[in-house]
Structure formats: C-alpha cells, structure tokens
Amino acid sequence: MKDDKTDPAGEAPKQRANMRSRMVRYRLAQAVIAAMVLAAAAFGVWFTYFRTSAPMVLTVGAGPYLSDSYELMREVAEVVSRHTDRLVIHVVATRDSSRNITLLNDKQVDLATIRADTPAIASVRLVANLFPDYFQIVARGDSGIHSIRDLIDKQVAIPPFGTDEFRSFWVISDHYDLPIAGVKWRSMPFDKASHEIQAGTIDAIFTVRSLRDRRLLDLFEDTKLKNIPIRYLEIDQADAIAIKRPFLGTGRIPKGTFAGEGPTPARDTLSSTVERVLVTRADVDDEAIAELTRILFEHRLDLTIRFALASAIRQPDTSKGLSLPLHSGAERFYERNEPSFLQTNAEPLALMITVLAMLGSAMLALRSRLMTRQKNRMDSYNYVLLDIAERANGISDPDELSALKKEMFATLENVVRALDTDEVTEEGFQSFSLLWESVREMLNERRVELRVRD
Numbered sequence: 001m002k003d004d005k006t007d008p009a010g011e012a013p014k015q016r017a018n019m020r021s022r023m024v025r026y027r028l029a030q031a032v033i034a035a036m037v038l039a040a041a042a043f044g045v046w047f048t049y050f051r052t053s054a055p056m057v058l059t060v061g062a063g064p065y066l067s068d069s070y071e072l073m074r075e076v077a078e079v080v081s082r083h084t085d086r087l088v089i090h091v092v093a094t095r096d097s098s099r100n101i102t103l104l105n106d107k108q109v110d111l112a113t114i115r116a117d118t119p120a121i122a123s124v125r126l127v128a129n130l131f132p133d134y135f136q137i138v139a140r141g142d143s144g145i146h147s148i149r150d151l152i153d154k155q156v157a158i159p160p161f162g163t164d165e166f167r168s169f170w171v172i173s174d175h176y177d178l179p180i181a182g183v184k185w186r187s188m189p190f191d192k193a194s195h196e197i198q199a200g201t202i203d204a205i206f207t208v209r210s211l212r213d214r215r216l217l218d219l220f221e222d223t224k225l226k227n228i229p230i231r232y233l234e235i236d237q238a239d240a241i242a243i244k245r246p247f248l249g250t251g252r253i254p255k256g257t258f259a260g261e262g263p264t265p266a267r268d269t270l271s272s273t274v275e276r277v278l279v280t281r282a283d284v285d286d287e288a289i290a291e292l293t294r295i296l297f298e299h300r301l302d303l304t305i306r307f308a309l310a311s312a313i314r315q316p317d318t319s320k321g322l323s324l325p326l327h328s329g330a331e332r333f334y335e336r337n338e339p340s341f342l343q344t345n346a347e348p349l350a351l352m353i354t355v356l357a358m359l360g361s362a363m364l365a366l367r368s369r370l371m372t373r374q375k376n377r378m379d380s381y382n383y384v385l386l387d388i389a390e391r392a393n394g395i396s397d398p399d400e401l402s403a404l405k406k407e408m409f410a411t412l413e414n415v416v417r418a419l420d421t422d423e424v425t426e427e428g429f430q431s432f433s434l435l436w437e438s439v440r441e442m443l444n445e446r447r448v449e450l451r452v453r454d
Contacts, residue, residue: 056288057088060111060278061100065093068210068309069113069276072130075306080292083299087291096163098426110284111292115164116275116323117247119426125327127278127289128296131312133208134251135168135238135272138219141229143203148172148233152182154203157193161437162430165208170416171248172206172272175241180416181409187437194219198228208274211257212309220258232258232265238272244420249273277316280327289329297333371425377418378428382435384411389439392446401447408443412436 060077063069070093077089092109094100098119100112105121113130114120139145145154159165166187173183186202194215196202209216223230235241238250251273256263280289296303296313303310315334316323326334388404388411395401415432418424424432 055086055088056285056291057090058110058284058288058292059090059092059108061094061103061109061113062091063094063096063100063113066214068133068213069130071214072307072309073113075303075310076292076296079299079302079306080295082302083295084291087288087295089292096165098162098164098430104279104281107281110288111278111280113276113278116277117245118164120279120324123282124279124324125282125330126316126318126324127280127293127327127330129312129314129316130276130278131210131309132249132251132273132275133210134253135172135206135208135235135274136216136253137172137204137206137233137235138197139204139231139233140197140200141231143231145204145231145233148176148178148235151178151204154184155201156183156185157188157196157202157205158185159187159207160189161187161433165206166433167419167426167429168208168274169206170419171241171245172235174416174420175237175244180413181406190215194222198223198226204233210276210309211253217258220264224259224262230264232269234265234269235271238270241272247274249275277324279324282327284327284329286327286329286332289327290332293330293333374423374425374428378415378424378432381411381415381418381424381432385432385435385439389442392439392443395446396450398447398450401443401450405440405443408436408440 060073062073070091073089073091077091080087080089094103094109094112097112097114100109100114101118101120101124103109104112104124111127115133137148137151139150139154143154145151158169169185172178173180188196190205190207190209193202193205193207197205197219205219207216220230222228232253238248242248242250249272251271253265253269253271255265255267255269258264297315300310300313303313316326318324318326385408388408392401392404395404415424415429419426419429
C-alpha cells in the first residue's frame with residue numbers, strides 16, 4: 001500500500017494551491033493599502049480646501065447704547081455677516097472709553113471703541129480711525145451767553161462725573177480760566193440736560209459728540225418745533241488748546257450743520273475735536289483682525305449707505321502725533337503691497353532693541369517713582385476733603401459751613417490745575433471727584449440740619 005505522506009505527486013497540487021492563496025491575500029492587502037492612501041489623500045484635499053471651519057468670533061465694547069460708536073459697530077457687524085463666513089462680530093454696550101480699556105485688559109472683549117486721548121495699557125493696538133467727536137457748547141438764545149466767558153454765573157449742564165466728557169469740560173474751563181465756583185455747573189446725562197435746557201432750568205449744555213449724533217440732532221429739532229432760540233458757541237482758541245493737549249485736534253463745524261433755516265450754527269464755527277478709534281489687544285488673532293480690516297475698507301460704501309459716519313473711517317497715520325501702534329493683523333492689510341517692516345528696518349530694530357534693553361530698568365524705576373509721587377499728591381488732596389468733612393460735623397454756624405464750601409472749591413481748582421500739569425493721574429482725579437461730590441452733599445445736609453435746629 002502506497003504512503004500518501006511520501007507521495008510527491010500528492011504534495012505538488014497542495015503547494016500550488018497554497019501559493020495561489022498567498023498571492024490572492026497579497027494582492028488584496030495591496031488593494032486595501034492603496035485604497036487607504038487614496039482615502040487619506042482625498043481627506044487631506046477636503047480638509048485643506050473644502051472644509052467648512054467654525055467662524056472666528058470677536059466681541060467689541062462699542063460704547064453707550066445708541067451712541068454713534070455703538071450704532072456704527074452694529075452696522076459693521078451686519079456688513080461683516082454679509083460679506084464673509086469666516087468672521088462674526090458681537091457688539092456689547094458699555095459705559096465709556098475708560099471702561100472699554102478695562103474690559104479689553106480683562107479679556108472680556110476683543111475690540112473696543114475709545115477716544116484717542118484715553119489712557120491705554122501697553123498691549124492695546126490700533127485697528128482703524130472711526131470718526132471725530134466735537135467739543136460742543138449749546139446755549140439758549142435768551143440766556144445772554146455769546147462766548148465761553150459768558151458761562152460765568154450761568155447754569156451749565158456738563159456730562160456725568162468720571163466720564164471722558166466730564167474731563168473734557170475741565171480742559172476747556174482751565175484754558176479759558178473759568179472760575180470753578182463762578183460757573184454753576186451741574187453734572188447730568190445728555191438726555192436730562194436736553195430736557196432742562198428746553199424747560200429753561202439751565203442756560204447751556206457742554207457735550208462731546210459727533211456732528212450726526214442722534215440725540216444732538218433731536219435736541220435741535222425739538223427746540224425748533226418749540227420755537228426755543230438756540231445759540232452755538234465757538235471754541236475760538238481750539239488751535240491753542242491742541243498745542244497743550246496733543247491728543248486733541250481742531251475742527252470746523254460748517255454753517256447750517258444742524259439747521260439750514262436760521263441757520264445753526266450761524267457761521268462756520270471752530271471747535272476742538274478728539275478722534276474715536278477702534279482698538280484691540282496685541283494677542284488677538286491676526287487673521288481675524290486682518291479680515292475685519294479688509295471688510296472695513298473694501299466694503300466701506302456698503303457701510304456708508306447704512307451709517308453716514310462710516311465715510312470717515314480711515315487708516316491711522318502713526319507717523320503723526322501721539323498714537324498707539326498698529327495691530328499686526330491690521331498692518332498686514334494696510335501694507336499688503338509693500339515690503340515687510342522687518343525686511344526694510346532689520347538693522348535699526350536690532351539697535352533699538354539693544355538700546356531699550358539697556359534703558360529698560362532705568363525707565364521702569366523712573367516710572368514707578370513718578371507714579372508714587374502722583375499718588376501721594378492725590379492722597380493729600382483727598383485728606384483735605386476728609387478734614388473738611390470732619391470739621392463740618394462739629395460746626396454750628398452756617399457761615400463757617402460756607403467757608404468750608406469755599407475751601408472745597410479752592411481744593412477742586414488746585415486739583416484741576418494739577419491734572420493739567422500731570423501732577424496727578426486721570427484715575428486719581430476720578431476718585432477725587434467722587435469724594436468731592438460726597439463731601440459737598442454732606443455739607444448741604446449739614447446746612448439743612450442747622451436750619452432745622454434754628
């Protein structure tokens with residue numbers, strides 16, 4: 001009987017079958033690998049060119065609700081949504097420029113609209129100039145006010161304590177040497193001031209707004225309907241003020257800007273101006289800022305049709321005056337057709353960095369010393385107010401209270417002058433203003449108490 005295990009003829013067919021099976025598995029593996037490579041390549045092409053990524057989101061602190069800057073940024077958000085799917089703008093209402101800088105620093109917003117004279121931290125960067133705000137003084141025609149000096153002994157509404165506009169009033173007041181106790185100024189929101197000047201309880205309003213501000217236009221329209229005469233005052237020394245305050249500029253308000261019949265103003269009028277600018281932080285994404293800047297300028301006609309002030313949007317000129325540096329994303333758009341800054345200025349930049357590194361420690365020490373001196377001076381003024389408040393509690397004679405009140409106004413005048421010479425900071429002046437108002441209210445309450453006792 002023949003042994004199958006040793007039969008060569010029986011082994012050959014098995015070996016050929018095994019070889020065919022291995023060849024099939026090898027070719028199948030090659031096909032699978034090729035399919036995987038093709039799939040990976042297709043995915044790479046889709047991911048690079050056709051993938052729909054989530055849009056970049058930027059939040060902007062736009063200023064008070066219904067203000068010019070707020071309305072402009074709302075229109076910007078709408079135009080951005082119409083012309084790109086890469087970017088979304090969220091607009092939030094805020095108090096003022098100082099608050100916007102705080103929100104920006106705390107990373108609660110990515111962009112902010114501020115006045116060009118707002119103190120800013122080192123990481124703040126410019127995106128674009130938006131429009132100018134004008135210093136404006138509006139007086140009743142029957143008030144006898146024809147010039148800024150005529151505000152003495154008149155009831156004048158000024159913006160709320162601590163705001164940018166409040167400080168602007170004292171810039172004008174200091175330049176024209178208006179006595180602090182001589183102007184019967186009252187701090188209030190513009191809406192209330194508009195109502196009171198129409199009612200005749202105040203004689204004039206000081207405000208800082210654009211020439212197309214909605215509330216300002218409503219004031220002129222309402223006074224015209226009610227036949228209330230309104231006079232527009234000229235800041236005729238605006239050029240001189242700009243020399244002392246480099247962040248401020250000079251503008252001309254054309255005759256008839258607010259009313260053609262009349263007209264208001266009655267002639268071309270000189271005024272101080274301050275630029276409203278759009279800023280961001282240095283660490284905000286370059287792509288997002290570049291895309292926003294592109295839309296601001298390439299679709300400005302669309303913006304201007306929606307909001308006339310958009311026609312004033314322009315590229316910041318960092319070569320003139322005192323200015324913040326441009327954000328790198330905005331700079332990329334502005335210089336898209338020019339050699340890079342680093343390429344053309346490599347050697348001067350290297351030298352500058354070396355010099356700055358050598359002087360950095362000395363500058364930090366000097367800055368710390370200056371800030372300490374400013375704080376100490378501001379503390380001394382606050383102590384004067386606290387001393388006045390303490391003395392008022394022990395006074396029983398109304399005449400002595402009047403003397404204390406004069407002392408308070410004299411202290412306020414000293415602080416305003418110290419602010420003008422940079423002997424105290426803007427932040428210190430804000431805290432002093434709040435304390436000053438509190439002490440004044442306390443003196444008034446003390447006077448009422450003494451009258452009741454009598």
